[in-house]
Amino acid sequence: MSLQNQIRKGSTETLILSLLAEEPMYGYQISQELHQRSGGYFEMKEGLLYPTLHRMAQEELLASEWRETGTARRRKYYAITDKGRRALSEQTTEWRTFIQKLMRLLDAPEGATPAG
């Protein structure tokens, strides 16, 4: 698996929680939002979103409900739960720390030992 794919895979849950913290969304809408907001960087097979959503629902990070639309089409909406919000907060902190530390290491002049 390429580094890019590993990063995507590791961050999908956080990204989904982040989107759903704004408002409940259905699967296709989530995939479109991820695509648009990342300029295509977080693009993946759209179907692979569903195993992640279902696992997160099993872990009670998300709640889901079917809603009727005006076009006789049903959509399953996902909403973030309180547990999901706590997980988002923890994961956001973890990612910030990770990126900060990583950048400090990468930006350090050769031979220097980064502080902290």
Place this chain on the structure above:
Amino acid sequence: MPPTDIEQVLVSVRAQMDLDRETEHEVLEEIRSHLEEVVAEAQAQGADEAEALVQAAARFGVEEVGTTLQEVHAGWGTADAVIAAGLPVICALVLRWLVFAPDGTALGWPQVLVRPAFWTIALAALLVPLLKFERWRYALVSWGFFWIITVIFALGEAARW
């Protein structure tokens, strides 16, 4: 060979899964809804129906999704079944221990009616499966089992009186 309608795509996904009917129906309905959205969008951008469906299936990643969904859902069915089978047995053993004397007679059974442990176990056995299990049929079986036992027990005692 490219799919000619959404049903064919769903058949391909279903071929990768072996889930209980309720879960499978729920999963496939969600995928159908997704594919209909993608097809409608592609058609709005000028693609014909066949072309739109091929695009939708390619973007979706049919086989990989079916396998991954199977991995996510498979364990839960087994766990529910084990709990559904084990819970009535455990509760029945505890209640039997509370109600019956070591010789198997229920001579002192009215005394258990004042024991909080009896009512706690009995109410848990009657209500927890119905409230806790996500799959209604497991809940219904456990719930039904205990209500039947309760009715038999009550009728048996009433007949003896």
